[in-house]
Amino acid sequence: MADPATYRPRAGEIPTEPGVYRFRDEHRRVIYVGKAKNLRSRLNSYFANPRQLMAKTRTMVFTATSVEWTVVGTELEALQLEYTWIKEFSPRFNIMFRDDKSYPYLAVTMGEKYPRAQVMRGDRRKDTRYFGPFYPAKAIRETLDTLLRVFPVRTCSAGVFKRAERTGRPCLLGYIDKCSAPCVGRISAEDHKALAAELCAFMAGDSKRFIQDLERRMKDAVANLDYESAARIRDDIAALRKVFERNSVVLSEDTDADIFGLVQDELEASVQVFHVRGGRIRGQRGWVVEKVEDTDTGQIVEHLLQQVYGEGAMSDRIPRKVLVPVLPDNTEELQVWLRGLRGSKVKISVPQRGDKKTLMETVTRNAEDAMRLHKSRRAGDLTTRSAALSELQEALEIPVPLLRIECYDISHVQGTNVVASMVVAEDGLMKKSDYRRFSITGEAARDDTASMYDVVSRRFRHYLAENFDPAAAVPDADPDRPVPAAGDGSAQAGQVHAGQASGPVADTLTAAPRAKFAYPPNLVVVDGGRPQVAAASRALADLGISDVYVVGLAKRLEEVWVPDSEFPVILPRSSEALFLLQRIRDEAHRFAITFHRQKRGKSMTASALDGIPGLGPAKQKALIKHFGSVRKLRQADIEALMEVPGIGPAMAAVIHTSLAEAGAETAPAVNMATGEIIES
CATH class of the missing domain: 1.10.12 (Lyase 2-enoyl-coa Hydratase; Chain  A, domain 2)
Structure with a gap:
């Protein structure tokens, strides 16, 4: 790989005007194309500290051997030139949304003497009516087959039509009344063209x-x-x-729009589009693409519109309205560019209310489902799982196969209701029967590292107690045992076979192990960086366990931290090993959040209602059942409280006053931007 310092432009060489740049490899192939408002600022970001870039961007910078740029006059020119170069060079490191097929349309060749109905792809032809796009192609083929019962227009090719004319015998469709058979004179050319016009009118709405x-x-x-x-x-x-x-009506019948939904994580983005023509959903298409740089949603939308509409776009292939989840920074330039392609005005907007916003939510749910399906397919493939486990074992330099992996995550709201989760993956598949939940209280709940030490200690004390004499679990017998200070990374993991332990525990072997925690993991994954890894390693070392390896997966840059290492292990962004770690980490986070919310809900209910004089468990239950939540209960007035069976005017007044006072004192922390309760 090349060192970026060897081809970094000298200071002052790069202009500050807008432009488009290309990275080339040692064979002079273009491997990445980008645009910038300020070329100098953008290109310097690649060379300032290349090792801190996202993994794939870093790979691109180290694969390239040269960079060149072209200055343009406006951002619109930069947008057009960037698309032209991406289309010309197909750079391997650019986000690519297109596949090798264009959208299928129902086409009726009204310019011919005997018009033909067919499913057609590619560029538009003169004097041909198009309806669509439809996706998949099977949908429009089935639709056309159904329509031929009522509108039996010709669907055969020119060769089949001429052969029927010569022989005087129609094709099979002519015999089963799904073609009016103009080839043998059953219908005149004028009547057949009128029949085709009726088909077009029907498809037009x-x-x-x-x-x-x-x-x-x-x-x-x-x-x-x-x-x-x-x-x-x-x-x-x-x-x-x-x-x-x-194709039920979803919007007003004069609406022609493409509606895009998008979801993304650190590595990939999933996009779905619904093509609405005449107020009806005529087609759907989706992509799951790998992200190249740390791009925001607006930048992804920009690349998406460039590539979806740029490939051979004609006037009636681009709708009047394009609805997106987030507006790109250069929306005006994109609208001008699309207008040039379509020949008339194109508006890019974000739906705010009504049917369009509801449909956007539906499209986004489809994108989420596509992302889940994509990840589950990768997870479900045996070959992929085996490759991921082998790659992870090699990257972490672990000498034993990773048959069982456990992952831990901490969840709380500003230090209250602290809980933890443990999820298990065996042979790369999640094993939900072995999941565990932990409540954390006391000194262990003071910060994430102390909580991590507590949880890992408790899990492996259970393991030792079940495999050895329960008296060996000395830490459990000492409830006042202090939790080590956060951030102390002095302990480190060694190697002892599963089922063995060092120190005092090794002398207490007794009966055969029980099954609950009998199978220890080969690898412990913690959600976090160096402090959390150090805490988990210290917990294992204090228990005398040294054959369980520990790593941490930090969310921001997806770095893999190992004990006593100053630098993280960087896995390629497209590696199956990183996908495996992310999937396990995300499952641990989901499991922890679910438990935390359950516990928080119970504690909020208890703290809100337990202290109210005269309000027993039965009436508490009736109140929660009637209102559904404590939040709605707090918003209720005295008259609404009296609607609950067993609550009279005096009790309703006491409840109303108590909840108002308690709500002012114990309101949870809220994210002012989103309105959500803050969780970690």
Whole structure:
């Protein structure tokens, strides 16, 4: 790998104007393209301290051997040039949203003598009506097959059509009445074109007219006792309604919009888009992409719109409205660029209320589901799990296979209701039956490192007590045993086989081990950095356990910390080992937060209601059942309290006064930006 210092531009060489830059590797291949309002400031950020960059960005900087730039006049020009170069060079380190297929459309070739209905991709053709986009293609194929019952237009290729003309025999669709067979003269060219026009009108949204006409014809057939024709028309009506059941109206019928939903974590972003045409969802598409730099949501949206609409975009492929979760910084330039591609105005906005905001939430839920599915598929693949475990073992230089991994996380609200979680992964899969929850009180709850020491000590004291003489668990027998000071990293882990212990415990082996905690982990993962790792290592060392290895995964930069190391282990951002650690850490965090919220809810209920004179457990339960939460109970007035069975005017007044006083004294800490209770 190249040293960035060898190709770093000299001071003052880089201009301060807006522009676009390219990193090239030793073979002169472009590996990354970016744009900047100030080229000097942006490029200097890559070279100031390359080892502190995100892992993939750092890899890019060390893979490159040169950097070059082009100054442009405006940010719009920079946007256009950046897209052009990304499209031309397909740099390996850029975020890429496109796949190798364009969206499928239902196309009707109205410019031909005998118009043809077909599913079409690619660039637009003259005198052809397009409807869509639809995704997946199977959906529009099924829709077209259903529509052919009512609008039997030609769907065959030119070769099949000419062969039928020569032989005088239609294709199979002509025999089963799903084609009007203009190839053999069953319908004139003018009538066939009119039939194709009706299909286009139906797809454009004029459905009621056709359904009402069919209903009238069905009634006439019944009146004439032509029940066979009436049954056939009834089936045609059902077919048309089935088409619109698949595409129900979600917005006003004059709405053409693409609605994007996005979720992301430290490594990846999941994007979903709903294509709404004529107020109906005509298609859906999604991507899960790897993040290259520490980009915010606005920057991801910018790259997304560039790549979704830039590839061969024509006027009617870009809608009038593009709804996104967050506006990019250069929204005005993006709108001008899209207007140039579409030929008319395009508005990029964030929905604030109503049906559009509700639909945006639905799209975002789809993105969340896609992200979960993506991660679960990676987790569920045996080969991937094996590779992740082997890669992690090699990166941490652990001599034994990582058959069992335990992860610990601490959760609290400003030091109150402190709890911890322990989750277990065996062979790379989560084993929920072995999860444990811990409540932390007293001196151990004073900070995260003391809590981590307490939890790890308690877990492994249980292990020692179950595998050896319970009297060996000396720390449990001494409730006044002090918790070591936070941040003391003097202890370190060594190597002893599972099932063995050093020090006084080793002399107390007795009966066969019990099953509850009999199987110790090979690796302990803690949520945190050096202090938490030091606390967990110290807990194991104090118990004489030295064959369990400890690492910490720090959230901000996803660094892996090991005991007594000044620098973290940096795993590649795309490595399966890092995905495995993140998945286990996130599960521990979820489990801890869930327990913390349960405990906090119970404590808030108890503290709020227990001290009220004359209010016993039965009435407390009735109040919570009626209002649903303490928060709503505090907001209730005396009349609302009296609606609860057993609560009279005097008791309601006492409850109202007590809750008002208690709420003023014990209000939880709240994030003023989001309105959420602060948790850690």
